[in-house]
Amino acid sequence: MNSLPQSRTVEPAPSLQELQERALAAARPKAPGGDAAIVCDRLVRIFSTEGIEVQALQGLELTIQQGDLVALVGASGSGKSTLLTILAGLDVPTAGTATVAGRDLLEMSARDRLRYRREVVGFIWQQTARNLLPFLTAAENIALPMQLRGRKAGLGSRQKAARVAELLEALEIGDLAHRRPREMSGGQQQRVAIAVAMANNPPVLLADEPTGELDSETGAAIFEAFRTVNRELGATVVIVTHDPMVAGEVRRTVAIRDGRTSSEVLRRTVTDEHGEESVNEREYVMLDRTGRVQLPVKFLEALGMEHRVAVDLAADHIEVRPDDIPGH
Numbered sequence: 001m002n003s004l005p006q007s008r009t010v011e012p013a014p015s016l017q018e019l020q021e022r023a024l025a026a027a028r029p030k031a032p033g034g035d036a037a038i039v040c041d042r043l044v045r046i047f048s049t050e051g052i053e054v055q056a057l058q059g060l061e062l063t064i065q066q067g068d069l070v071a072l073v074g075a076s077g078s079g080k081s082t083l084l085t086i087l088a089g090l091d092v093p094t095a096g097t098a099t100v101a102g103r104d105l106l107e108m109s110a111r112d113r114l115r116y117r118r119e120v121v122g123f124i125w126q127q128t129a130r131n132l133l134p135f136l137t138a139a140e141n142i143a144l145p146m147q148l149r150g151r152k153a154g155l156g157s158r159q160k161a162a163r164v165a166e167l168l169e170a171l172e173i174g175d176l177a178h179r180r181p182r183e184m185s186g187g188q189q190q191r192v193a194i195a196v197a198m199a200n201n202p203p204v205l206l207a208d209e210p211t212g213e214l215d216s217e218t219g220a221a222i223f224e225a226f227r228t229v230n231r232e233l234g235a236t237v238v239i240v241t242h243d244p245m246v247a248g249e250v251r252r253t254v255a256i257r258d259g260r261t262s263s264e265v266l267r268r269t270v271t272d273e274h275g276e277e278s279v280n281e282r283e284y285v286m287l288d289r290t291g292r293v294q295l296p297v298k299f300l301e302a303l304g305m306e307h308r309v310a311v312d313l314a315a316d317h318i319e320v321r322p323d324d325i326p327g328h
């Protein structure tokens with residue numbers, strides 16, 4: 001893992017007018033999360049079954065900017081699907097706040113929730129058969145969410161047909177337009193499912209293990225389809241995955257551990273002085289508002305750290321060392 005190169009550019013001193021404008025901008029009230037597409041703050045979800053409580057989310061914090069393409073990873077049972085179903089409006093958190101495209105997920109009425117699921121988020125399940133209606137063709141499946149939107153809010157029939165054609169072309173599935181799901185492969189069904197999820201042009205697209213039932217080559221093609229949707233249709237895309245290929249291709253991978261976001265890997269393409277491009281990768285851990293961080297297990301194991309560690313403040317960083325007076 002390499003750290004990002006330090007920039008040595010010296011910026012010219014700002015003018016008085018620029019300083020005044022900056023001060024005014026800083027004083028203006030800000031919307032929570034700025035222009036973020038998704039903001040979760042201290043999100044908690046507790047399931048109670050037969051007197052046993054499971055804390056699936058334990059104060060999760062997450063901000064995803066508009067236009068981002070993010071992979072959510074984590075061990076089985078860490079809370080990924082719970083988070084995704086809350087963001088999809090299919091489940092309600094026990095406590096905390098969650099905002100998607102400006103909608104407060106805890107404050108929505110049943111009617112708002114239905115509209116939210118039709119217009120604000122698109123969702124793709126792992127099970128290919130669950131995403132499409134078996135008796136409709138691909139084109140009919142894609143048109144259906146637009147029809148369900150109702151006459152008042154929806155498009156006219158010519159506009160709907162144009163949108164279906166646009167999605168068929170963008171996802172390169174024009175040849176499947178008149179096929180029913182049973183006449184398509186699993187990968188083809190998932191590409192149609194992405195088109196269905198994007199039919200009403202939602203700002204956010206969520207997918208739970210979308211390549212889980214596919215071989216790696218087909219999975220790569222599906223991932224390319226998500227990239228197309230992100231780049232060409234402008235959707236913010238969040239994919240829960242175990243697939244190392246998917247996690248290795250996105251700009252940002254967020255790891256969830258025990259119901260909290262624990263670490264992140266950010267990737268950037270950097271160009272050196274010879275014009276050579278390379279991917280720079282850096283791992284970050286999350287710092288919550290009480291100052292807690294979850295250090296990577298592999299780091300702790302490498303230095304045999306447990307229970308108590310020594311911390312010191314240096315000029316521009318904090319040092320964490322193994323306990324230097326064990327036994328006290």
Ligand SMILES: Nc1ncnc2c1ncn2[C@@H]1O[C@H](COP(=O)(O)OP(=O)(O)OP(=O)(O)O)[C@@H](O)[C@H]1O
Nearest residue numbers: 047049054056074075076077078079080081082083
């Ligand atoms: N409806 C439910 N009722 C009771 N417990 C649940 C429910 N849904 C999830 N859980 C529990 O919450 C925890 C988190 O589950 P979740 O499905 O979110 O994990 P995950 O990270 O998506 O796992 P996987 O990768 O295996 O899908 C688990 O302990 C799970 O058993």
